[in-house]
Amino acid sequence: MTIKNICCLGAGYVGGPTCSVIALKCPEIKVTVADLSKERIAQWNSDKLPIYEPGLDEVVKTCRGRNLFFSNDISGSILEADLIFISVNTPTKITGNGKGRAADLKYVESAARLIADVAQSNKIVVEKSTVPVRAAESIANILIANQKPGVTYQILSNPEFLAEGTAVTDLLSADRVLIGGEDTKEGRAAVEELCSIYEHWIPRTKIVTMNTWSSELSKLAANAMLAQRISSINSLSAVCEATGADVSEVARAVGLDSRIGSKFLQSSVGFGGSCFQKDILNLVYICECLNLPEVAAYWQQVIDMNEYQKHRFTTKIVESCFNTLSGKKICILGFAFKKNTGDTRESPAIHVAKTLLDEGASIKIYDPKVDKEQIDEDLTNPYVCENPEDFRKRIAIYTDPYAASNGCHAIVVCTEWDEFIHLDYKKIYGNMMKPAYIFDGRKILDHQALINMGYHVQTIGKKL
Numbered sequence: 001m002t003i004k005n006i007c008c009l010g011a012g013y014v015g016g017p018t019c020s021v022i023a024l025k026c027p028e029i030k031v032t033v034a035d036l037s038k039e040r041i042a043q044w045n046s047d048k049l050p051i052y053e054p055g056l057d058e059v060v061k062t063c064r065g066r067n068l069f070f071s072n073d074i075s076g077s078i079l080e081a082d083l084i085f086i087s088v089n090t091p092t093k094i095t096g097n098g099k100g101r102a103a104d105l106k107y108v109e110s111a112a113r114l115i116a117d118v119a120q121s122n123k124i125v126v127e128k129s130t131v132p133v134r135a136a137e138s139i140a141n142i143l144i145a146n147q148k149p150g151v152t153y154q155i156l157s158n159p160e161f162l163a164e165g166t167a168v169t170d171l172l173s174a175d176r177v178l179i180g181g182e183d184t185k186e187g188r189a190a191v192e193e194l195c196s197i198y199e200h201w202i203p204r205t206k207i208v209t210m211n212t213w214s215s216e217l218s219k220l221a222a223n224a225m226l227a228q229r230i231s232s233i234n235s236l237s238a239v240c241e242a243t244g245a246d247v248s249e250v251a252r253a254v255g256l257d258s259r260i261g262s263k264f265l266q267s268s269v270g271f272g273g274s275c276f277q278k279d280i281l282n283l284v285y286i287c288e289c290l291n292l293p294e295v296a297a298y299w300q301q302v303i304d305m306n307e308y309q310k311h312r313f314t315t316k317i318v319e320s321c322f323n324t325l326s327g328k329k330i331c332i333l334g335f336a337f338k339k340n341t342g343d344t345r346e347s348p349a350i351h352v353a354k355t356l357l358d359e360g361a362s363i364k365i366y367d368p369k370v371d372k373e374q375i376d377e378d379l380t381n382p383y384v385c386e387n388p389e390d391f392r393k394r395i396a397i398y399t400d401p402y403a404a405s406n407g408c409h410a411i412v413v414c415t416e417w418d419e420f421i422h423l424d425y426k427k428i429y430g431n432m433m434k435p436a437y438i439f440d441g442r443k444i445l446d447h448q449a450l451i452n453m454g455y456h457v458q459t460i461g462k463k464l
């Protein structure tokens, strides 16, 4: 079979950009991204895409209507596809067995059931979502139990390693593409079909094939080890603050060792995003189920250290402001979990804002890409607060950083947006309450220059 038609179930942060790049690089293949959400599909078909990713607008504009389509016709898309990516969300379970840790596979299962219902011809089904080890087996069980005569399936694992904010460049020049499949004649043939798609732009040497379970576990392992580096450097930031060492200097010295490398050693208020916490919790749960409590405890510590770091940062804010925030106005610069995205899932800014609100502060928030509705939802949902009306009265959202900081007692930098580096902090100082505080949770500002202007400055991993 030569793949002529691809369908992707799930038009989210992964399905949308991944399939847009496939469509760009494989003009002879028709790619349809299908989703249950009418609103999301309408946005993908509009001028304002549902997600912000540098470079994505151009790719979508080039391909949409040519060989790239966004649709709510999920059954129709499955019917005509030779290869189907499952790229649906796999959140942490919030109720039942494994609640708070295990991955909730209900969307993956519903996608598999739909494929089984609809398919009339042979399909390669590719697990793109991040899943627990052996999830491909569950997908296979559903497909085989409902198999129609003459229809065969091959299930592959092809985890995605893109990071938000750099998704397009990550996809165009991936460090590696990972494909797991069955070691049978049919399995190897399916792996080759998927390889041939990526080979349109990724050198063959960077396409790594392996068994399905290794591929599934590699994705969890990669995220766990990336997050572990951040927790490691954040743990050392506490030592720096207590001793007078500077965590940036320590990170530089350590990272110059080519065996360690310099990436992912940026100490911060803590890691956020939809993946790290969810995937490590999933790994912890798997280890517990496999009766490996020591291994589970080891990885759990990466999450615990991240919670500690967020807590340490907000405690520092409260203690510096005379241990009371009641009636004070605090400006939060940045609400996204990192720069160059509008995504706020697990953003440390949510923890910071909630703590400040709990302490009685009014908060004024500015983020260049996060919508007002999203911030409102993040800070007033029942998991975050008991009295949404009380919180709402004390939250104001701005489209300009100068207006957001006007009249505030303190500024808290929660996201490392480049534009925050270049703000006119002299002008801002003039319009703030005194003493004026800046808490730099991302270590992006020129602290000495701010001190010279009159600010009281605190940051991570350095006593100022």
Ligand code: NAD
Pocket: 009, 010, 011, 012, 013, 014, 015, 034, 035, 036, 037, 040, 074, 087, 088, 089, 090, 107, 108, 110, 111, 114, 128, 129, 130, 131, 160, 161, 162, 163, 164, 274, 275
């Ligand atoms: P998302 O929530 O942005 O998108 C998932 C989409 O799937 C939603 O639009 C939802 O409506 C849709 N959906 C759910 N069930 C469906 C069904 N049966 N048929 C069609 N559509 C359905 O999620 P995401 O961030 O794109 O993540 C998707 C997967 O990729 C997750 O497993 C995640 O862990 C993994 N992942 C995410 C990233 C990232 O940076 N966000 C990176 C690598 C891997």
Ligand code: UDX
Pocket: 160, 161, 162, 163, 164, 165, 223, 226, 230, 263, 264, 265, 266, 267, 268, 269, 270, 271, 272, 273, 274, 275, 276, 337, 338, 339
């Ligand atoms: C991550 C993985 O990097 C990616 O490979 C995977 O596919 C999905 O999960 P993402 O969560 O989008 O990507 O962004 P990432 O750049 O990894 O940042 C995650 C969080 O860690 C952010 O809050 C970021 O600010 C923080 N971070 C990152 C640090 O605090 N310090 C660092 O040195 C790097």
